[in-house]
Amino acid sequence: MPCRGKCAAAVLGVGEAFCSSYLSLEPATETVTATATVTSVQTITETSFDVVTLTTLTTTITGPTTTIYAKREEKPSADPASQILAQCGNAASRVSSACSCIFSTTSTVTAVEIVTATEAAEVTVTTTATITTDVTITEHATPTVTVSQPIVNGGFEGYRTTGNILPWTTGGTGGRVEVINGVNPCASGGYCAGGQVVVRAYPPTTGGGYASLFQESFTAKASSTYSLSFMYRCLNYDTTTSIEVYYKGAKIGTAKGCTSGAAFTRVTSGIQFTTDETGAGSLEVRFVNPSNLPYLYFYADDFQATRNQ
Structure with a gap:
């Protein structure tokens, strides 16, 4: 309109x-x-x-x-x-x-x-x-950091339930390594090993070679120095008899404390290794017989790595 x-x-x-x-x-x-x-x-x-x-x-x-x-x-x-x-x-x-x-x-x-x-x-x-x-704020307790022993089955006690000493393996240039179950407790004989299971190593009697224990892989704290200790015992030995220890293929120390008697000796100093930035490493224990003694053998037990402060 x-x-x-x-x-x-x-x-x-x-x-x-x-x-x-x-x-x-x-x-x-x-x-x-x-x-x-x-x-x-x-x-x-x-x-x-x-x-x-x-x-x-x-x-x-x-x-x-x-x-x-x-x-x-x-x-x-x-x-x-x-x-x-x-x-x-x-x-x-x-x-x-x-x-x-x-x-x-x-x-x-x-x-x-x-x-x-x-x-x-x-x-x-x-x-x-x-x-x-x-x-929203959620309060938590202080983070817990648990430090484990980096060497796995260092006392070989896993053998009692698994029938093997993994992750350890045996090898060398000759001879043999056996597992002995029942050495402890120290009821008699004064053995006093770290547990009821030990290994017994027979190095070769010719050629100056060795029998060995080998843990191919373990993880410790990165960029840290560790001291290695273990218990051992020698029979039918001489002054050249020894146990050599290698970390990642490099020799880090030697135990030459074989003494008369049945007691185990603990190595507590002189064998050390330092981890790199990954913390990953390997350990080899060689039982050597430089004199080619016909009846030499070793017991070994309770391998531990302690981080130096």
Whole structure:
């Protein structure tokens, strides 16, 4: 329907610019949510040889949420509002109807605010920010570090349940190595080995070779020095009789303390090895017979590696 009347004519005189300038604007809301997760991890520079419990702290921060109200388009300095209101009988409803008429191709206007020339030219921008910090902290006991003996089955006691001395293997250039079960307890004879199972080695009697025990792989603390100790006993020996120890293929010491009598002797000093940055290594124990004695043999037991402080 055509727009008629003095009110409509007054509105048409200034056109869409007037209606667009004076119709109220709905708040435009923008919601911004920022979430950050911070994870703090405790790092323990130990090898797999040490058992370490790690504690992880996670912090979540959410926010802010911001509401922004749109700025109203600035009105011209010469505002025809008073003249239009006069032509429309100072009735806001008639102004609204006239504006709706000239905006026939747009959606229906549901709210109209008439702003007089004396009112502010722009809408104040109001920002409301809410920041919520949600932090969860779980307390744990101090991490426990358990240091194990790096040489596995050093007393050969696993033989009693498995029937073998793994991970030890036997070898050498000749002779043989046997497993003896039941040497202890020290009820008689004064043997006093480290346990009920010991090994007995017979080196070759010709060629100056050796019989050996070999633990191909074990893991100790990285970049650390260890002292090796073990118990042994010699029979039918001479002054050249000895036990040589090798770490990763390099000789690290010799035991030459064979004495008369039946008691075991413990090596407690003089044989050491140092691990590299991986802590991985191997151990070989050679029972040698430089004089090619026909009846020489050894007992050995309770191999231990102790880290030097």
